[in-house]
Amino acid sequence: MKPQHQFTQSQFEVARLGPCERTSPLQLSTTPGDGRCDYTPDDMRILFEPRFRAGEPICPLSMEHAGARERIYFDPMEVKAAIVTCGGLSPGINNVVRTIVLELIHNYGVPEVWGIRYGYEGLNGNVGRPPIALTPEVVENIHHRGGTILGTSRGPQLPADTVDFLTARGINMLFCIGGDGTQAGAHAMAQEVERRGLKIAVIGIPKTIDNDIEFCFTTFGFATAVGQAEIAIDRAHVEAKSVYNGVGLVKLMGREAGFITATAVLASGEANFCLVPEIPLELHGPDGFLAKLKRRLLAREHAVVVVAEGAGQHLLDEIQGADASGNRRLADIGYFLKAEIERYLKAEGIPTGVKYFDPSYLIRSLPAEAVDSLICxxxxxxxxHAAMSGRTDMLVGLWHNHLVHVPLGTSTGLKKRLDPESELWTSVLSLTGQEKW
Structure with a gap:
C-alpha cells in the first residue's frame, strides 16, 4: 500500500459529466430502517486509512463510496452502452459482463448494450470486428463458462481512433474490464473524450488474476485461482511423498506479485518452500535455496516447492522486450528450478524425483467459483451505478471491504505488492519453516 502522505484529497476526486438532474428508476429508499435497500448518499465517503492509534489524529483522506444514487445524470432511454474485455483471462469475466447487461437493461431500462470484440482492437474500426448486441438472452448462461464471450486481446489503440468509434456509433457509456494496462487505455480515452467536450462515461472494472491492482484488496478471479492452485499443491505433495526424496515443484501465476502463491501455500498447508518475486531468491551458498532443500530432504525425505512465475528472474537469461500489454517478458523459472534442483542433488549424491506442475492456463480459463461470482x-x-450517475475516468475499487470510486489518473501505473512485513508473509514463513532449514 502506498504511504498515505503521498496522496492528496484532490487525487481521490472523481470526474463527472455534469449535474444529476434525473430521478433514478431503481425506486430504492432514502429512509434507513424501513425494510428497503437505501440509495447511497452522494457525499458518503470511505476513509483511506481507518486504523489509528489512540490519541493520534485520524487521517482525513477518503474516497467516494460506490452504490446506487437517487439522482442520475443519464436518461436511461438515451443510453447506448458498450463493454470491452482486455488482457489475459481470469475466472469471472463473463459474470461481470452478464451483470452489467442485466443491471442496465432490467433495472435501469437501457435499450442497447453492445459487446466490443477482442479487446481494444474492437474499438478501432480499421482493424477490429464489429460489436455484437448483448441482450438478456445472449448473456443468460455465460456466467457458467470460463473465458470471455467477447474475446480479448492485448495492446492499446490510439485514443483518437477509439473515441471516433464511440461517437460514430452513438455509444455514451463504456465499461472497460481489464488490468492496469487496460485501465491506462481507459484513462487515455477518457482524457480524449474530455478534450473533445463529449459526454461519454468511461468506467473501469479491475481484472487481474495476480491480485496486484492498487486500491483493490481483492480482484475477481483471485479466490478461484487460489482454490485451484491449492489442489495443484496438494497433488504435488502426494507425488513428492510417494518416492524417496521426492520433490513436488509447482509454478503459479504472479509476474510481479506473490499473492496467489503465498495464499495458496497457506490454503494447502503442504508446501515447504514458497518463492515470490518480492523476496530475492538466492540459489547457492550455505543459506541458499538449494542447500536448504537438501537439508529438508535429508531430514524428511520429501519436499514441496511453490514458485511464482516472476520469482528469481535475475538468475535467468534476460528476455528482451515486452508483450503487447507492456509487460516485461519473463523467462521460465519453473523449468530452470527443476533443472537446477536435479543438477545440484545429483552432484551432492542425493537421489531424487522431481515432479513439475504448471496449472496456470488451466486456472485462468476456469469459470468463477462462488466467492468470485459474488465479487463480480x-x-x-x-x-x-457510477456510470448512470455521470461519473467517468474512474474504476471501481475494493477498500476495507467497501466498494469505492477511484480516479484512473490516480490508480493507473501503481502495482500492489506483497509486503514482507505483512501477516500474510509472516504466516507463510511460519507454515513452511523455510527459513530454518
Missing amino acids: ERFARAAV
Whole structure:
C-alpha cells in the first residue's frame, strides 16, 4: 500500500459529466430502517486509512463510496452502452459482463448494450470486428463458462481512433474490464473524450488474476485461482511423498506479485518452500535455496516447492522486450528450478524425483467459483451505478471491504505488492519453516 502522505484529497476526486438532474428508476429508499435497500448518499465517503492509534489524529483522506444514487445524470432511454474485455483471462469475466447487461437493461431500462470484440482492437474500426448486441438472452448462461464471450486481446489503440468509434456509433457509456494496462487505455480515452467536450462515461472494472491492482484488496478471479492452485499443491505433495526424496515443484501465476502463491501455500498447508518475486531468491551458498532443500530432504525425505512465475528472474537469461500489454517478458523459472534442483542433488549424491506442475492456463480459463461470482456481481453493479450517475475516468475499487470510486489518473501505473512485513508473509514463513532449514 502506498504511504498515505503521498496522496492528496484532490487525487481521490472523481470526474463527472455534469449535474444529476434525473430521478433514478431503481425506486430504492432514502429512509434507513424501513425494510428497503437505501440509495447511497452522494457525499458518503470511505476513509483511506481507518486504523489509528489512540490519541493520534485520524487521517482525513477518503474516497467516494460506490452504490446506487437517487439522482442520475443519464436518461436511461438515451443510453447506448458498450463493454470491452482486455488482457489475459481470469475466472469471472463473463459474470461481470452478464451483470452489467442485466443491471442496465432490467433495472435501469437501457435499450442497447453492445459487446466490443477482442479487446481494444474492437474499438478501432480499421482493424477490429464489429460489436455484437448483448441482450438478456445472449448473456443468460455465460456466467457458467470460463473465458470471455467477447474475446480479448492485448495492446492499446490510439485514443483518437477509439473515441471516433464511440461517437460514430452513438455509444455514451463504456465499461472497460481489464488490468492496469487496460485501465491506462481507459484513462487515455477518457482524457480524449474530455478534450473533445463529449459526454461519454468511461468506467473501469479491475481484472487481474495476480491480485496486484492498487486500491483493490481483492480482484475477481483471485479466490478461484487460489482454490485451484491449492489442489495443484496438494497433488504435488502426494507425488513428492510417494518416492524417496521426492520433490513436488509447482509454478503459479504472479509476474510481479506473490499473492496467489503465498495464499495458496497457506490454503494447502503442504508446501515447504514458497518463492515470490518480492523476496530475492538466492540459489547457492550455505543459506541458499538449494542447500536448504537438501537439508529438508535429508531430514524428511520429501519436499514441496511453490514458485511464482516472476520469482528469481535475475538468475535467468534476460528476455528482451515486452508483450503487447507492456509487460516485461519473463523467462521460465519453473523449468530452470527443476533443472537446477536435479543438477545440484545429483552432484551432492542425493537421489531424487522431481515432479513439475504448471496449472496456470488451466486456472485462468476456469469459470468463477462462488466467492468470485459474488465479487463480480458487486463490481459490475457498482460500475453501472457510477456510470448512470455521470461519473467517468474512474474504476471501481475494493477498500476495507467497501466498494469505492477511484480516479484512473490516480490508480493507473501503481502495482500492489506483497509486503514482507505483512501477516500474510509472516504466516507463510511460519507454515513452511523455510527459513530454518
